[in-house]
Amino acid sequence: MPTEHTPAPAPAVLEAAGVGKHFAGVHALREVDFTLRAGQVHALVGENGAGKSTLIKVLTGVYRPDGGEIRFRGEPVGFDRPAAAQEAGISTVYQEVNLVPSMSVAHNLFLGREPRGRFGTVDFGRMRRESATLLAELGIPVDPRRELSSLGLGVQQMVAIARAVQTEARVVIMDEPTSSLEPREVETLFDVVRRLHEREVSVVYVSHRMEELYTICDSVTVLRDGRTVHSGPMAGLSRLELVALMLGREVAEVRREGTTAFSDSHTGADDAKPPVLRAKGLRKRAVLTGVDVTVQPGEVVGLAGLLGSGRTETVTALAGLLPLDGGEISVAGKPLKGGSTAAAIRAGMVLVPEDRKAEGIIPHLSVRENIVLAALPRLSRAGITSRARQDKVVDIFMKRLRIKASSPEQRVSELSGGNQQKVMLARWLAVEPKVLLLDEPTRGIDVGAKAEVQSLIEELAEQGLGIVMVSSELDELVAGADRVVVLREGGSVAELRGDEVTADGVLNALAEAREESS
Incomplete structure (x- = not known):
């Protein structure tokens, strides 16, 4: 009582x-x-x-x-x-x-x-x-x-x-x-x-x-x-x-x-090597006013800034989803021509978007179908798709990314949000890209799944993949990025590297940019 x-x-x-x-x-x-x-x-x-x-x-x-x-x-x-x-x-x-x-x-x-x-x-x-x-x-x-x-x-x-x-x-x-x-x-x-x-x-x-x-x-x-x-x-x-x-x-x-998580900085990047991605002076009316981003092989570059700073617009422009008014983009030393998603993918640059439901997963398809979707041309011979090759690729990535599903044939819509995010990652990793663009890769997923995705990003960088990561969580950028490009009102205002990559460093860069523009 x-x-x-x-x-x-x-x-x-x-x-x-x-x-x-x-x-x-x-x-x-x-x-x-x-x-x-x-x-x-x-x-x-x-x-x-x-x-x-x-x-x-x-x-x-x-x-x-x-x-x-x-x-x-x-x-x-x-x-x-x-x-x-x-x-x-x-x-x-x-x-x-x-x-x-x-x-x-x-x-x-x-x-x-x-x-x-x-x-x-x-x-x-x-x-x-x-x-x-x-x-x-x-x-x-x-x-x-x-x-x-x-x-x-x-x-x-x-x-x-x-x-x-x-x-x-x-x-x-x-x-x-x-x-x-x-x-x-x-x-x-x-x-x-x-x-x-x-x-x-x-x-x-x-x-x-x-x-x-x-x-x-x-x-x-x-x-x-x-x-x-x-x-x-x-x-x-x-x-x-x-x-x-x-x-x-x-x-x-x-x-x-x-x-211990992310206690050591990535060692895969080497500034002496030619960049795997170079973007200079990206411009789009009322959206981007001049963004510069360079990524070395094995490097994670974070894009920081307040809402409306142009972070998402930058990665969507790199991926060919946002037509540009000006600027230059090269992947692995070759100019990116065509300004389309197909051209970006052919060059080796892919985007995992922020809104997985609207822009990512195909909910009525299976886990297998979602994973192999982008890689089908690579898995086909004379226009015929090999189911055995599909199954091999799916098995590799389900194990590698620890995707929890009853089977590869389970509908992707029945998976948890974190596992859907892993399926999207698997889809684009299956095309063997050179540059991976990640827009809010841990949005809406819990502590455990977030740690797995962050660990995976680190592993991919160590294997030589160039990564551009957008995150609204400052601690995530500071922990996971080798360099951070700070954006404000659609333009690059600072670049932090090494010991400069701290929460205070990013905030100070934003504050200084405000003072200069006022």
Whole structure:
């Protein structure tokens, strides 16, 4: 019985009791227990493949559980579709924006529940007014009449969050909600979460960013290999202990690995060798004003800068996806001609894009088909594709990148985000490139998968591959790059190397650039 000094816990609003789920013989969830209480902001964490996304989809009716029970407000439920969960009061904001790009912001906010006028027609004026009010309350500076596709990915994510809030849900599930947001938008999101908390709306918060978890969450559940391994308050649980729980290792072991990861700088690069990539004076109206990047064989060059500095635009231009107005690019000493993706690939330069869902994986194809997609011309003879050669390549890269799948024929859409990212890497490594362009390679993946990808980048550099890496996480750039090119407003403003590659060094370079331009 609770004492006067120990208040009774808030009532459970959403529960999973002994829930199981398997796909093609692989157990994604094994007797998972999860309890979300009224007014909680509850973190759900674990490595990629731990079962976080599967649990969310079971809770919200995307999947039916193979065992166990789901309870909402104390009553057993069996949602057969996401709409049923939403009608009951459970809204979900997925990591990948799941809205209609060709429709307006207002239409997306009210999609499926449009306000009607006297004669049953959609009241567009009311819809726009109410949308404008909601967006203003949430601090999202966007005209509700604008087409969603005309907005940046971060703003689209905020619109998705606004839609979930607008439904007056009792439970809001946020799956990596800040993965595409800039710092100002993250603060706006946190304000929204705090307002939900004040109204006793419960929030399930999935994120790989430790700082966010400790800032906004009061409780945490840790999944590992499809099982619940810990559930309790965030207070008193150190970050090191949380990582150890996720990885299934002793705290001392995690501490030791954490201090040695990327402790030595790469030794593969040799400035005496001719560069594998040289880009000079890259220009694009209103986007790039003059970017210079040089990469030696075996070197990792990071691109640093604030949102809008031109980091993503630089790698997309190098890959032939953004036509340039001026500048020169050469790969392995040969000028890159044609200005197309095909020309870049033929020269040996490939891009792993930031948005794996929209620009990377082909969700309805298998793991095997996704991996060999770009390498099919190399695996064909006289126009005939050899399945044996395909299988050999797939087997090599699934083992090398430690891709977790029931088989090469499993649909790639059924894999965790981290394993989907590895499939994308495998696809482009299979064409044996000279230069690998990585745009946010660890976006939306957890600590364990991130460490694997970072380790893989280091291995590829040691084998002589030239790598250009964009990351919004400054610590990741500092830890993994040999040199860092600092960008501001579409142009190169500094280049750091050796002992200069520090967080302070990057920030100072940005500060100096601001002073010079003011």
